[in-house]
Amino acid sequence: MSLGFTIVKRLAHMVFVMFGISVLVFLIFFATPGADPAARIAGRNASPQTVALIRKEFGLDKPLPVQYLRMMDRLVIRRDLTSYVNLGEKVVPTIFRAAPVTLSLVFGAAVIWIVFSILVGVLAAAFKDRTLDRLLMILSLIGISIPVFWLGEVVNLVSQGLLHNTWLFSWVPPLGYVPLHRDPALWFKSLVLPWFTLALAFIGIYGRVLRANIVEAMQEDYIRLARAKGLPEAQVLIRHALRCSMIAIFTLFGLDFGALVGGGALLTEVVFGLPGVGYLTYQALTNLDLPMIMATVTYASFFVVSANAMVDILYSVFDPRVRND
Amino acid sequence: MTEATATDPAVPLLAVDNLRVSFRTARGTVRAVDGVSFRLGHREILGIVGESGSGKSVSLMAMMGLINDPNAVIEGSIKFQGRELIGLGAREMRRLRGGRIAMIFQDPMTALTPVYTVGRQIVEQLRLHTDLSTGAARNRAVELLEAVGIPGPKDVIDRYPHQLSGGMRQRVVIAMALSCNPALMLADEPTTALDVTVQAAILDLVRKLRKDFGSSVILVTHNMGVVAEIADKVAVMYAGRIVEHADTPTMFRTPWHPYTWGLLDSIPPISGARPRRLSSIQGAPPSLQRLPPGCSFAPRCQYRSRRCAVKPPMIGEPDHRVACVLEPGERREIVRKPAQQNDEIPS
Amino acid sequence: MNMLTGATGRVLLEARSVSKRFNVGSRIVPALRKTVHAVDGVSLQVVRGETLGIVGESGCGKSTLGRCLVRLHEVSEGEIIFEGRDITRLSRRALRPIRRKIQMVFQDPAASLNPRHRVRDVVAEPLIIHEFGTHSEIDARVVELLRVVGLSADHLERFPHEFSGGQRQRIGIARAIALEPDLVIADEPVSALDVSVQAQVVNLFQDLQERLGLTYIFIAHDLSVIRQVANRVAVMYLGSVVETGLTEAVFDHPAHPYTQALISAVPVPDPDRAHRGRRILLKGDVPNPAAPPSGCRFHPRCSYAQATCRDVRPALTRIGPHREVACHFPLV
Numbered sequence A: 001m002s003l004g005f006t007i008v009k010r011l012a013h014m015v016f017v018m019f020g021i022s023v024l025v026f027l028i029f030f031a032t033p034g035a036d037p038a039a040r041i042a043g044r045n046a047s048p049q050t051v052a053l054i055r056k057e058f059g060l061d062k063p064l065p066v067q068y069l070r071m072m073d074r075l076v077i078r079r080d081l082t083s084y085v086n087l088g089e090k091v092v093p094t095i096f097r098a099a100p101v102t103l104s105l106v107f108g109a110a111v112i113w114i115v116f117s118i119l120v121g122v123l124a125a126a127f128k129d130r131t132l133d134r135l136l137m138i139l140s141l142i143g144i145s146i147p148v149f150w151l152g153e154v155v156n157l158v159s160q161g162l163l164h165n166t167w168l169f170s171w172v173p174p175l176g177y178v179p180l181h182r183d184p185a186l187w188f189k190s191l192v193l194p195w196f197t198l199a200l201a202f203i204g205i206y207g208r209v210l211r212a213n214i215v216e217a218m219q220e221d222y223i224r225l226a227r228a229k230g231l232p233e234a235q236v237l238i239r240h241a242l243r244c245s246m247i248a249i250f251t252l253f254g255l256d257f258g259a260l261v262g263g264g265a266l267l268t269e270v271v272f273g274l275p276g277v278g279y280l281t282y283q284a285l286t287n288l289d290l291p292m293i294m295a296t297v298t299y300a301s302f303f304v305v306s307a308n309a310m311v312d313i314l315y316s317v318f319d320p321r322v323r324n325d
Numbered sequence B: 001m002t003e004a005t006a007t008d009p010a011v012p013l014l015a016v017d018n019l020r021v022s023f024r025t026a027r028g029t030v031r032a033v034d035g036v037s038f039r040l041g042h043r044e045i046l047g048i049v050g051e052s053g054s055g056k057s058v059s060l061m062a063m064m065g066l067i068n069d070p071n072a073v074i075e076g077s078i079k080f081q082g083r084e085l086i087g088l089g090a091r092e093m094r095r096l097r098g099g100r101i102a103m104i105f106q107d108p109m110t111a112l113t114p115v116y117t118v119g120r121q122i123v124e125q126l127r128l129h130t131d132l133s134t135g136a137a138r139n140r141a142v143e144l145l146e147a148v149g150i151p152g153p154k155d156v157i158d159r160y161p162h163q164l165s166g167g168m169r170q171r172v173v174i175a176m177a178l179s180c181n182p183a184l185m186l187a188d189e190p191t192t193a194l195d196v197t198v199q200a201a202i203l204d205l206v207r208k209l210r211k212d213f214g215s216s217v218i219l220v221t222h223n224m225g226v227v228a229e230i231a232d233k234v235a236v237m238y239a240g241r242i243v244e245h246a247d248t249p250t251m252f253r254t255p256w257h258p259y260t261w262g263l264l265d266s267i268p269p270i271s272g273a274r275p276r277r278l279s280s281i282q283g284a285p286p287s288l289q290r291l292p293p294g295c296s297f298a299p300r301c302q303y304r305s306r307r308c309a310v311k312p313p314m315i316g317e318p319d320h321r322v323a324c325v326l327e328p329g330e331r332r333e334i335v336r337k338p339a340q341q342n343d344e345i346p347s
Numbered sequence C: 001m002n003m004l005t006g007a008t009g010r011v012l013l014e015a016r017s018v019s020k021r022f023n024v025g026s027r028i029v030p031a032l033r034k035t036v037h038a039v040d041g042v043s044l045q046v047v048r049g050e051t052l053g054i055v056g057e058s059g060c061g062k063s064t065l066g067r068c069l070v071r072l073h074e075v076s077e078g079e080i081i082f083e084g085r086d087i088t089r090l091s092r093r094a095l096r097p098i099r100r101k102i103q104m105v106f107q108d109p110a111a112s113l114n115p116r117h118r119v120r121d122v123v124a125e126p127l128i129i130h131e132f133g134t135h136s137e138i139d140a141r142v143v144e145l146l147r148v149v150g151l152s153a154d155h156l157e158r159f160p161h162e163f164s165g166g167q168r169q170r171i172g173i174a175r176a177i178a179l180e181p182d183l184v185i186a187d188e189p190v191s192a193l194d195v196s197v198q199a200q201v202v203n204l205f206q207d208l209q210e211r212l213g214l215t216y217i218f219i220a221h222d223l224s225v226i227r228q229v230a231n232r233v234a235v236m237y238l239g240s241v242v243e244t245g246l247t248e249a250v251f252d253h254p255a256h257p258y259t260q261a262l263i264s265a266v267p268v269p270d271p272d273r274a275h276r277g278r279r280i281l282l283k284g285d286v287p288n289p290a291a292p293p294s295g296c297r298f299h300p301r302c303s304y305a306q307a308t309c310r311d312v313r314p315a316l317t318r319i320g321p322h323r324e325v326a327c328h329f330p331l332v
């Protein structure tokens, strides 16, 4: 199987899954018995005229497949679906505005958590059963158990309040997002703390998983051969054990990354006032803004699914064993 | 790397004295190697045969300094070119490993790192012990693969281990071990996974290694034919000890130890009538946690007597030593008699 | 050796022109891609109750063929008929009852045992999967199986890495025979064993065959072992069968030049019998399965080769009862 074929196959698979998700979401909102979708789209306290208007606009008197196609047309092709809660707001462009915020947040955090978890995993494995190992494992356990929301609040309290006027945190800009193209330095500064906050739990999880994988890999026969070659222990660990252990981490990463970009970073976004997709979803849910929910869910599924596809493709590059047959 | 080291012929290349390796486990101490001593001369090929689980691999591993199990206790002395290896610093040991002393491991299927091409793995070793550039090391790797009889070495060098057959992987490992022309090669069943024609070619390669570079070889094998063909001397191991040690013709002609008799009897004949059943040794090897106090072969030995209740010391002549109390007159005369019909596998 | 083969006996497993190709080389640049014909049009029959030995050069596709027969590899071409039924394209689910009847003992004992499972679990696994019985029945069966392969109940709680190579192989055999299958495909099951244990295991294979009527496909490099266990042998070279026949006949009078070379290279456990003169040295290199030679695959190395051999590939032809050879100029 060639790489090209793998990619095409994955893409086809992806389209299929996304279609399934969109149908599912559509059915949940538009075909739940006993609820009038028009009233729901209109939001609370809408006038009967608005509801009638919506019924016509969305073709709610037509059969379900037609409704679905119309919805998709407005969501994906014409992209003019509007919110009735925030009157006149076009939902798709809103999401496109929010996406860079989420992407900035998640990408940065991902870089941090990968780098640090490799560091933690390798050091812990190298010092297996010694003090450094135990210390790192306890720290990562703490990292995993701290709720991100709480951590974010504390970070804000310290960096924006208590210690804001000391040299330590005086560089921290006020909460909110600054686009990269407007001021790269400020973009960076405003994201540093959110990045670490979001990354912490992942560093803990990945560090522990990686340590376990490396320790297991170190028992393998090929490690013995690597040692028999006369390789220094550090190289044995990094070139042979770590490289083979990364494969498992990779799968995990794809799933987590997709989920975060698709809105899983909601809490971090809310705490740090970052107007990302998670934030948007949060608002849409509190306002019961149906078009917006439809749009964010579709967007989220797109990211989860494409991150998975990406991982599968990269996986076959990383692990030669899955390439043929 | 290619020049032979200046060596003092009076000092054996390798002198192992009372080597003991035990593993502490939850169920007691496993004595995997229990007092092994031997000398290996320059340009000598020593064959080690013996029961599976008798500590052959563990002994070799100890010589390579590769026993990493934190529960292992290693005692005794291993002198390589007069230099004590037990307790040698990690850095010096590393310099010897893969360079002066090379090892071929028993299990070819899992010996190579799955995520790198075999070429990359050979180059890695060459670069470690020589000043070759990556390009030159790669060319040398192709030569080595060719030397061990791999077809299409230029292709194979870019393959991953899982894309090669067991025999091809084993030859890759052998190529790696040969790459730095070691003074001592420890080969743990190097030809087990190979067909007989390739096996013959590998044995030729081992002979060539000795001829061209004056290397010595310790060859662990289960194949008596291979031993007969290539080894100068043979050591027979049983339950962690060498029970008999002799030069090859002597070992095949006049073996002294009852276990050796049993081994030689078990070989399936390659010509003549096929026995209905193969003869084999009664019983199972002892548990290494509960070795019998005297001769460890006693529970399975037809010749045991009261004398065997104390550990028999190594006796005999300088080039034929045995750990058995049988007097010369009590030893069996002819060994290779046709296989008899005894068997002990319960069914 | 309790039975004759060939036209007598019922055919248990049949391979019809089975081929298996692997793609190797670059995945991105098609020009660098190559196809390895690991198994190339193999047709074989295995009769119930017999032992078919498979020998051949390392890398000639013996393991791959074995794995195809148990459907661990999907074949590229050809059919596999088990008990008269084509199982080549059966779904996983439909295959399940058949998996139970065909077991495999692997070449490599270490990698086929999960390092985190205790011996007890390893041997019990097939029993549990195929719902052999209650907990205590399974436990008793595991102990019995260990005893049969020469291990003891002492070993139950140990992990594979605590065993020597030979002991691990016996665990693999215990697992394979746990469900008393019809067919066992043993891929070098005794090559890790010392000769005395090897003799025990060979005897064990024969006992089990007599007792349970098992059928074996026995892959091994050690020709003296093959000679002992097999009724019939198939010799493979570069993915194809080049000779089949009853064991004695093939060993005493090899018909294919490659078989002759193979048998001549067997090391003799007797330092007095000079070996050098006896051995037929194969000239030339072992061929590259990604670019096999034309005509007879063996011709670049064959000392009997003539002009036709370079152009025309000899088909496997019957030259006597139970005897087939793929050579234009067979030696018998």
Ligand SMILES: Nc1ncnc2c1ncn2[C@@H]1O[C@H](COP(=O)(O)OP(=O)(O)OP(=O)(O)O)[C@@H](O)[C@H]1O
Binding pocket: B023, B025, B030, B031, B032, B050, B051, B052, B053, B054, B055, B056, B057, B058, B059, B069, B106, B288, C161, C162, C163, C164, C165, C166, C167, C192, C193, C194
């Ligand atoms: N890490 C370990 N912990 C406990 N026991 C061990 C360990 N490694 C090896 N052993 C035991 O030491 C003994 C010797 O093992 P070794 O691998 O040297 O046998 P061997 O002679 O090479 O056998 P084979 O011919 O089957 O390869 C075995 O009984 C084995 O169970």
Ligand SMILES: Nc1ncnc2c1ncn2[C@@H]1O[C@H](COP(=O)(O)OP(=O)(O)OP(=O)(O)O)[C@@H](O)[C@H]1O
Binding pocket: A324, A325, B162, B163, B164, B165, B166, B167, B168, B193, B194, B195, C022, C023, C024, C036, C037, C038, C057, C058, C059, C060, C061, C062, C063, C064, C065, C107, C289
């Ligand atoms: N997954 C794979 N991808 C690519 N090539 C493969 C793969 N598995 C096997 N091969 C190739 O197929 C050929 C046959 O391999 P196979 O393992 O069947 O040989 P074998 O006869 O069992 O050899 P041995 O006696 O050394 O075990 C070899 O050339 C090997 O390189």
Ligand code: SF4
Binding pocket: B257, B258, B259, B295, B296, B297, B298, B299, B301, B302, B303, B304, B305, B307, B308, B312, B323, B324, B325, B326
């Ligand atoms: S010492 Fe005794 S028990 Fe041991 S091998 Fe000799 S005769 Fe047998």
Ligand code: SF4
Binding pocket: C256, C257, C258, C296, C297, C298, C299, C300, C302, C303, C304, C305, C306, C309, C314, C326, C327, C328, C329, C330
């Ligand atoms: S066909 Fe020709 S080349 Fe092939 S084995 Fe026979 S004689 Fe040799």
Ligand SMILES: [Mg+2]
Binding pocket: B056, B057, B058, B106, B188, C164, C165
């Ligand atoms: Mg061993």
Ligand SMILES: [Mg+2]
Binding pocket: B165, B166, B167, C062, C063, C064, C107, C187
């Ligand atoms: Mg094989």
